[in-house]
Amino acid sequence: MKKLTLVLVSILLFIYALLTFLSFRGDYCAQQELWGINRKFVFISSHQESTPDYVIDQQANRYRVFAKKYSGSIYGKAAQLMIGNLYALRKNYTKARLEYQKAVGPDKELSAQAQLAIARTYELEAHWDKALAAYKSIIQNYPTTSSGFSLPLYLSSHLVASGDQKAYTDDDAVSFYQKIAAKNPKSKLEYNALKMIAICQLDQQNWSGTVKTMQEMMLKYPIGKVIQEAVDGINVLCVTKLHDYDMGINIYSQFIKKYPGHSADPFLSKMIKDLQLLKSKNLIIQTSPVPVIK
Amino acid sequence: MTKLKSPFTVLRLGVSLFKLEHQQIFYPFITIVFINFLVLEILYFSPRYPLSVFFAPIISHIWGEGYLRYPMDLVLLPKLFYYVQVLILLFLSSFLIALIVDMVNAINNEEQVNFKVSFKRSLSGYVYIAAYSFLSLLLFKLFDKGYGLLLNRAFKIHSTAGIYFWIKKFVFYFTPYAQFIYGIFVTAFLIYIPILIILEKKKFLGALIGNFKVLFGSFWLTFALVLVPTLFYLPILLMHSNITSLAEMTSPEIQVVVLALNVFVTTGISIFVIAAATTYYLYKKENP
Numbered sequence: 011m012k013k014l015t016l017v018l019v020s021i022l023l024f025i026y027a028l029l030t031f032l033s034f035r036g037d038y039c040a041q042q043e044l045w046g047i048n049r050k051f052v053f054i055s056s057h058q059e060s061t062p063d064y065v066i067d068q069q070a071n072r073y074r075v076f077a078k079k080y081s082g083s084i085y086g087k088a089a090q091l092m093i094g095n096l097y098a099l100r101k102n103y104t105k106a107r108l109e110y111q112k113a114v115g116p117d118k119e120l121s122a123q124a125q126l127a128i129a130r131t132y133e134l135e136a137h138w139d140k141a142l143a144a145y146k147s148i149i150q151n152y153p154t155t156s157s158g159f160s161l162p163l164y165l166s167s168h169l170v171a172s173g174d175q176k177a178y179t180d181d182d183a184v185s186f187y188q189k190i191a192a193k194n195p196k197s198k199l200e201y202n203a204l205k206m207i208a209i210c211q212l213d214q215q216n217w218s219g220t221v222k223t224m225q226e227m228m229l230k231y232p233i234g235k236v237i238q239e240a241v242d243g244i245n246v247l248c249v250t251k252l253h254d255y256d257m258g259i260n261i262y263s264q265f266i267k268k269y270p271g272h273s274a275d276p277f278l279s280k281m282i283k284d285l286q287l288l289k290s291k292n293l294i295i296q297t298s299p300v301p302v303i304k
Numbered sequence: 305m306t307k308l309k310s311p312f313t314v315l316r317l318g319v320s321l322f323k324l325e326h327q328q329i330f331y332p333f334i335t336i337v338f339i340n341f342l343v344l345e346i347l348y349f350s351p352r353y354p355l356s357v358f359f360a361p362i363i364s365h366i367w368g369e370g371y372l373r374y375p376m377d378l379v380l381l382p383k384l385f386y387y388v389q390v391l392i393l394l395f396l397s398s399f400l401i402a403l404i405v406d407m408v409n410a411i412n413n414e415e416q417v418n419f420k421v422s423f424k425r426s427l428s429g430y431v432y433i434a435a436y437s438f439l440s441l442l443l444f445k446l447f448d449k450g451y452g453l454l455l456n457r458a459f460k461i462h463s464t465a466g467i468y469f470w471i472k473k474f475v476f477y478f479t480p481y482a483q484f485i486y487g488i489f490v491t492a493f494l495i496y497i498p499i500l501i502i503l504e505k506k507k508f509l510g511a512l513i514g515n516f517k518v519l520f521g522s523f524w525l526t527f528a529l530v531l532v533p534t535l536f537y538l539p540i541l542l543m544h545s546n547i548t549s550l551a552e553m554t555s556p557e558i559q560v561v562v563l564a565l566n567v568f569v570t571t572g573i574s575i576f577v578i579a580a581a582t583t584y585y586l587y588k589k590e591n592p
Contacts, residue, residue, distance in 0.1 A: 011327040011334070018338045025345055033352035041374035045556075 040085040047072050051092060058099055070096050087113045087120050094127055103131040122152035126161075145178075153190060154199060162186045163206055167213065180214045201231050208243070217251040225261045229268060237265075237274045241281060248285070255289040258282075311528035314587075318580030321408055326417040329407045332400040333575050339396065340567040343388050348560055350384070351377040375556035385563055390441065398437035398498070399430055401574050405502040408582040429501040432508040436497045439512075440490055447486040455479065480545045484537065492523070492530040495581045503585070518585060529584065533576045540566050 165178030
């Protein structure tokens, strides 16, 4: 029995050693190492005030050593970005920007993150013009990265402190997302762009525009979750804002016609009946603003 | 002759079977643990080269690319391992555990315990053992589904105080322990099926009916036979339910350690429980 156990344990150890050797210094090892260093960063960022400067320097050095070890890889650049974050924590924005700049490279997602971090430091320093220019350059250069994609919405809801004026209008944001949707048909990007358009239109109180966008969403992406979201939005807007029951009825009828036998058809048929009932009773339902409790 | 009226007497006798002079009785345990560890090792390395060549497309297609990166791969690992473990349990572990029945019988007949001989003698019951294993799993899943309905109902309770609030809280926090309890119940309820398949060479249906005949009048003793060794699983259960905080305190790799411990303990418990139940069955047979 001892011999058998020894043989089996040796097999397991040999396989472990072999697979460790074969994956040595690969992407996974870099991820593991970077995660370990980032863990320390999380601790520092949650204890900013009590962290002495030498600890920050030690952490920056860890990132530097890592960046050198994995130079040329995305993980090396990610470490560079984290050095920038360390300086930003200490409000040394000039130094932080220098480090962020080093993180810009061939990887678009990471480069967009680095540029975004630069823009944020300008914003934190109240250099709004520089921040806006940086934000706009991200939108232009990295429109399909997660940072670039969400920026128009962020900017359209951002007021310039001085003039109470929006630096980036809802119309600008809508046209940006419309372009993205047109360029990437039948993709997750198009779906996300449509969702962003609907949010911007809601912000503009463009109720009929929002309903049309939601109609487009459910007709193009007939998935349970999308349909549920769209139906919720369409019902509320048609009943409480537009008082146009036919609009909802037409959208749901169109869906049933386009996708006969779809699992959502019974649900949509019920919605049509409910809207018809409301229409026949000529009910006007309005949403009232929630009173502010002082 | 010792009277086997208390579960502790049966369990004591069960312990006495695992001696070094019957060392081949440990072979099923060693084999099951080895196979499980090998699978765990392969799955642990699956997001890395060279195994990633095969596994990465599957993982990224089903769960998303994020689960190929550290430490998210370790979040997915228990799920992946569970799927493979079910297959191992249905087609291999259950049969290897059932071999213990033949080995205990050999010890009872004062024969030499021999893994190969027991394997050959039990092979004819392989399909029925797999069917028994499938039935156990099905019954466990049914209980799971029932508890799921209870959870759904509890989820609808909106009270933030009072008796209903405490019922909701209890139902949520009790989930892993409920699984533990109905797991014991399912095992006790079907435990004599493999014994009858191996020892009496019964077919599945015959063994199922015979199981209830044996259980009749001795259910609570059998339940205690399963419950007492299974209590050793409680520390693992605690680790499982606090895995997030454990990983935060130590390292995400703790997930692998807990899975390995889980294999070790559950296999040990299963083997010990079946040995004790066989001892009791043989006693009952010899002293009707």
